[in-house]
Amino acid sequence: MNRFFFLLIIVWINLIYSQKCDLSISGSILDLHDRSQIIGALIKIESTNIFSQTNLNGNYRIEGLCAGTYQITIQHPQCRSVKKMINLQSSQRINFDLEHHINELEEIILFDNKISKLRNSVQEVSLDINEINTYGSNTMVEALNFITGASVIKTGNGINKPAIHGMSGSRVGIVTDNFRQYDQEWGSDHAPNIDFNSFEKIQLIKGAAALKYGGDTSGGLIILSSSRKELKDSLFGNLSLNLESNGRGAKIISKLERTYSNGFFISGQITGKRYGDYHAPNYLLSNTGLKEADFSIKLGKDKIVKGWNFNYSSYSIETGILKGAHIGNVEDLFYSLNSSIPRLLGEFSYAIDAPKQKGRHRKLSFNYFKVFEKQTKLEWGYNFQVNERKEFDVRRGGRTEIPAIDLQLKTHTLIGSLSGINYKNWSFELGLNGLVQDNFSDPKTGIKRLIPDYFKYEAGLYILGILKRNNYFIWEWGFRVDQIFIDAKKYYDVPVWNERNYSTLFSDFEMQNIGNQILTNPKLNYLNYSAQTGISSKIGEAFQINASYILSQRAPNTSELFSDGLHHSIAAIEYGSLSLEKEINHKILFSFSKETGKFIWNFEPFISKSFDYIYINPTKLQQTIRGAFPVWEYNATDVFLTGADVNSSFYIDSRFKLDLGVSYTFAQDVLKKQPLILMPPLNTFQKFKFKPRKGSWDLELVNHFSSKQNRYPNTNFPVSLIQEGKLISEIVDISTPPAGFQKLDLYFSINLESKTKLKSQIRISAQNLTNVDYRNYLNRMRFYASEVGRNFQIQFTLNY
Amino acid sequence: MSIIKNLFRIKIIFFVLILVYSCSKDDPDAVNQQEYISNVVVEIQSSDGSIQTVDWDISEQNSQSINLTNNNDYDVEISFLNKSNPSDIENVTLEVIEEASEHQVFYEFAEVSVNVTSAGNDTKDGSRGVLIKSIWNTRTSGSGVVRVYLIHQPTNFEANTRETFGGFNDVAIDIPITIIN
Numbered sequence: 001m002n003r004f005f006f007l008l009i010i011v012w013i014n015l016i017y018s019q020k021c022d023l024s025i026s027g028s029i030l031d032l033h034d035r036s037q038i039i040g041a042l043i044k045i046e047s048t049n050i051f052s053q054t055n056l057n058g059n060y061r062i063e064g065l066c067a068g069t070y071q072i073t074i075q076h077p078q079c080r081s082v083k084k085m086i087n088l089q090s091s092q093r094i095n096f097d098l099e100h101h102i103n104e105l106e107e108i109i110l111f112d113n114k115i116s117k118l119r120n121s122v123q124e125v126s127l128d129i130n131e132i133n134t135y136g137s138n139t140m141v142e143a144l145n146f147i148t149g150a151s152v153i154k155t156g157n158g159i160n161k162p163a164i165h166g167m168s169g170s171r172v173g174i175v176t177d178n179f180r181q182y183d184q185e186w187g188s189d190h191a192p193n194i195d196f197n198s199f200e201k202i203q204l205i206k207g208a209a210a211l212k213y214g215g216d217t218s219g220g221l222i223i224l225s226s227s228r229k230e231l232k233d234s235l236f237g238n239l240s241l242n243l244e245s246n247g248r249g250a251k252i253i254s255k256l257e258r259t260y261s262n263g264f265f266i267s268g269q270i271t272g273k274r275y276g277d278y279h280a281p282n283y284l285l286s287n288t289g290l291k292e293a294d295f296s297i298k299l300g301k302d303k304i305v306k307g308w309n310f311n312y313s314s315y316s317i318e319t320g321i322l323k324g325a326h327i328g329n330v331e332d333l334f335y336s337l338n339s340s341i342p343r344l345l346g347e348f349s350y351a352i353d354a355p356k357q358k359g360r361h362r363k364l365s366f367n368y369f370k371v372f373e374k375q376t377k378l379e380w381g382y383n384f385q386v387n388e389r390k391e392f393d394v395r396r397g398g399r400t401e402i403p404a405i406d407l408q409l410k411t412h413t414l415i416g417s418l419s420g421i422n423y424k425n426w427s428f429e430l431g432l433n434g435l436v437q438d439n440f441s442d443p444k445t446g447i448k449r450l451i452p453d454y455f456k457y458e459a460g461l462y463i464l465g466i467l468k469r470n471n472y473f474i475w476e477w478g479f480r481v482d483q484i485f486i487d488a489k490k491y492y493d494v495p496v497w498n499e500r501n502y503s504t505l506f507s508d509f510e511m512q513n514i515g516n517q518i519l520t521n522p523k524l525n526y527l528n529y530s531a532q533t534g535i536s537s538k539i540g541e542a543f544q545i546n547a548s549y550i551l552s553q554r555a556p557n558t559s560e561l562f563s564d565g566l567h568h569s570i571a572a573i574e575y576g577s578l579s580l581e582k583e584i585n586h587k588i589l590f591s592f593s594k595e596t597g598k599f600i601w602n603f604e605p606f607i608s609k610s611f612d613y614i615y616i617n618p619t620k621l622q623q624t625i626r627g628a629f630p631v632w633e634y635n636a637t638d639v640f641l642t643g644a645d646v647n648s649s650f651y652i653d654s655r656f657k658l659d660l661g662v663s664y665t666f667a668q669d670v671l672k673k674q675p676l677i678l679m680p681p682l683n684t685f686q687k688f689k690f691k692p693r694k695g696s697w698d699l700e701l702v703n704h705f706s707s708k709q710n711r712y713p714n715t716n717f718p719v720s721l722i723q724e725g726k727l728i729s730e731i732v733d734i735s736t737p738p739a740g741f742q743k744l745d746l747y748f749s750i751n752l753e754s755k756t757k758l759k760s761q762i763r764i765s766a767q768n769l770t771n772v773d774y775r776n777y778l779n780r781m782r783f784y785a786s787e788v789g790r791n792f793q794i795q796f797t798l799n800y
Numbered sequence: 801m802s803i804i805k806n807l808f809r810i811k812i813i814f815f816v817l818i819l820v821y822s823c824s825k826d827d828p829d830a831v832n833q834q835e836y837i838s839n840v841v842v843e844i845q846s847s848d849g850s851i852q853t854v855d856w857d858i859s860e861q862n863s864q865s866i867n868l869t870n871n872n873d874y875d876v877e878i879s880f881l882n883k884s885n886p887s888d889i890e891n892v893t894l895e896v897i898e899e900a901s902e903h904q905v906f907y908e909f910a911e912v913s914v915n916v917t918s919a920g921n922d923t924k925d926g927s928r929g930v931l932i933k934s935i936w937n938t939r940t941s942g943s944g945v946v947r948v949y950l951i952h953q954p955t956n957f958e959a960n961t962r963e964t965f966g967g968f969n970d971v972a973i974d975i976p977i978t979i980i981n
Contacts (some may be wrong), residue, residue, distance in 0.1 A: 329968075515830075627969065
């Protein structure tokens with residue numbers, strides 16, 4: 001009755017003002033994403049009972065309207081409703097775009113965020129960043145301690161480098177939002193310059209199976225990515241604050257994300273960390289503090305069938321290096337090794353003095369994608385990274401503030417790919433990428449360059465294929481070819497150039513003599529082929545078997561080629577070699593897993609053989625003004641690796657869960673018939689988790705055990721000392737690994753939910769609960785000091 | 801069609817990048833090595849005024865030795881030089897003197913006994929002599945080695961062995977020494 005009355009008024013008003021009621025609106029209603037017509041959508045004029053429906057062509061028409069202002073609503077059962085105000089003065093064509101199949105789209109997003117495995121025939125480990133954060137890990141790499149087969153090469157507490165199946169450095173690639181990370185990854189004391197908090201997901205692949213990102217990572221790949229945004233209007237964020245007793249430090253992370261139903265999103269994130277000197281159980285680790293400040297901005301538009309995004313991130317870190325680890329020569333190293341505590345102990349401080357490292361990494365990227373008919377997806381992207389690395393030593397004459405190493409690496413990358421090219425049961429992906437890299441080593445350091453100036457060009461091409469007969473059998477393969485060209489300009493000492501026979505081997509690299517130095521222009525070319533093939537088969541619903549073969553080839557990195565100088569922390573003179581060939585690795589990986597039921601497990605054995613494997617070993621002693629130093633030279637050999645990782649989870653009942661992880665790697669230099677250096681020993685962890693049926697808290701106890709590494713090469717060397725008026729010779733034992741260790745961590749967390757949207761969590765944890773004093777074979781600081789002692793942490797997280 | 805167009809766009813950007821880069825860099829400058837010590841010069845003056853000089857040079861085979869007589873005093877002066885740029889020889893000793901509070905010269909003898917004390921005109925940090933100028937008193941005859949140290953940031957200046965000094969070595973060289981009766 002009311003409505004009728006209202007209509008009457010409108011009609012009356014219209015009669016007065018226009019007198020003419022023969023106008024019409026018409027048009028078509030299309031899907032926002034794939035431009036298909038939407039059939040059966042309802043077009044309603046609000047406050048009237050005038051409506052129309054789209055026909056089979058997606059067209060609609062409403063006639064007999066008077067001039068005036070109307071609110072139009074378009075509805076469809078599978079779409080989000082759209083409202084629009086129109087001012088009608090004459091007949092119009094108005095087209096509307098609807099977000100069709102909203103449920104399906106949300107499913108695509110969910111699928112992309114959860115399941116998207118990179119390769120099907122290789123077991124991969126996915127982790128949620130939030131999950132990592134709850135363990136209070138300070139770096140992404142530390143979090144790898146909970147992934148069997150992965151380990152961490154450390155330099156003290158603050159510098160962590162990932163290793164997979166014993167391989168690290170250039171043999172492990174890191175990918176962030178589609179692009180490889182390019183920093184000075186070659187150095188054993190160079191941690192990846194990445195803040196993992198700006199991503200949502202970590203995937204780890206053991207082996208160079210993800211050919212999309214390169215075929216040179218025989219160890220494996222760590223892939224960090226952002227989740228796909230949901231198509232809805234929302235604003236959410238979180239804030240997390242960590243306070244720690246050891247290091248008396250804090251970490252703060254804050255994220256804010258705004259998404260719109262039209263696919264537009266913008267998010268920002270900041271991370272700040274500040275720690276003072278850490279404590280080993282029995283003494284202070286002087287000058288081991290760190291500070292870090294990072295931020296990132298991501299914005300873009302994801303329309304499911306096409307989209308773009310733009311990312312910028314900035315990372316900066318300053319890490320102190322244990323004061324007691326600064327040594328001048330092998331004699332100092334000998335005394336340090338024979339002292340049970342660091343030779344320099346100080347008072348607690350937040351100050352970070354030399355020796356220290358400063359790292360800064362900035363990244364800018366742009367990605368675009370479009371999905372064509374039949375799900376074929378085109379992607380391309382451009383990325384620019386600038387990495388700055390400065391290392392400071394204790395120096396004379398007020399030069400401590402001048403870096404001893406000052407490198408700037410600029411990298412441009414371009415990627416393009418075409419995926420989802422489907423033909424019958426096959427699906428193919430094609431892609432290419434190009435890279436231009438410019439390294440600058442600042443001569444203002446006043447110290448000979450460890451790494452020279454160089455340009456590096458890379459061009460790669462790959463094709464991947466996958467055959468999916470049914471849900472029970474998948475066969476996939478891939479090929480990749482990379483052309484790498486290095487154009488360096490380096491000064492050699494003339495005696496070194498001659499002694500190494502470069503003057504005959506590489507005489508065409510010579511440019512000019514300057515004093516007792518020679519400027520050279522090494523131009524090196526490598527053509528690398530890599531390939532992967534594997535099957536994945538399901539046996540029943542519970543069991544799965546994967547088997548995969550991977551061929552990877554890696555060009556020597558610039559450190560392996562050009563390294564030239566004194567490495568202070570291990571008192572070694574390091575020389576690269578221009579004669580190195582590309583390294584070739586064959587790897588076979590299996591995985592057997594049971595993924596359902598109360599007891600789930602997987603078992604992943606692997607074997608691997610590398611030819612021309614590049615490694616560094618001591619060759620002789622060289623007399624310097626600081627005494628005799630061992631000379632370590634890069635060389636090539638053949639190596640054999642095998643090992644296995646086991647993971648299992650046992651759900652005792654709905655309250656108790658037990659996790660077990662074990663991994664072991666056997667590594668042998670086949671030519672020299674001796675073990676490889678710095679391989680992780682047998683490692684295992686057990687996690688016991690209790691969560692009551694009612695109540696919102698849980699408790700977790702974690703036990704880590706690492707055995708002594710009994711397989712190691714002998715790299716000891718002699719030192720002559722004067723003791724009690726006699727010249728004696730002693731052995732500097734840098735080879736013998738420390739004893740095995742066991743440590744306990746405890747985590748307690750409680751969720752607090754208020755009636756508003758706020759959700760918060762408090763987490764209390766204790767790491768190294770029993771304050772065990774131990775040293776870790778994979779920590780280069782093991783020569784000088786023990787690992788950090790007990791640490792209490794309290795973490796507040798607020799989601800809003 | 802639009803696929804091809806897109807791929808083409810990528811290629812163009814890439815070639816432009818290569819062009820921009822490949823013609824834009826000068827040859828790197830040779831590093832002017834600072835702080836570096838290439839020579840350690842030990843000048844020994846006996847009471848009769850005769851002078852022996854041992855110039856230990858990093859780029860040479862060093863075979864010079866020190867010859868002394870037992871139960872004698874010698875004035876010894878040490879200096880550190882950077883000759884990496886022959887046209888601009890740098891006297892690093894001046895830096896050591898300037899940072900006297902962080903440095904200590906130390907001599908350790910094997911097979912012979914020599915008592916080393918700070919000379920009256922030595923560089924001092926408070927009452928401690930840095931031993932840039934020292935007096936050597938020979939105590940036993942024989943032939944052995946003197947190890948010459950320049951210790952940076954020692955933790956214990958009162959020490960009498962290299963191990964107990966702490967800090968780290970900026971210089972550690974061996975010079976043969978013979979003391980006759």
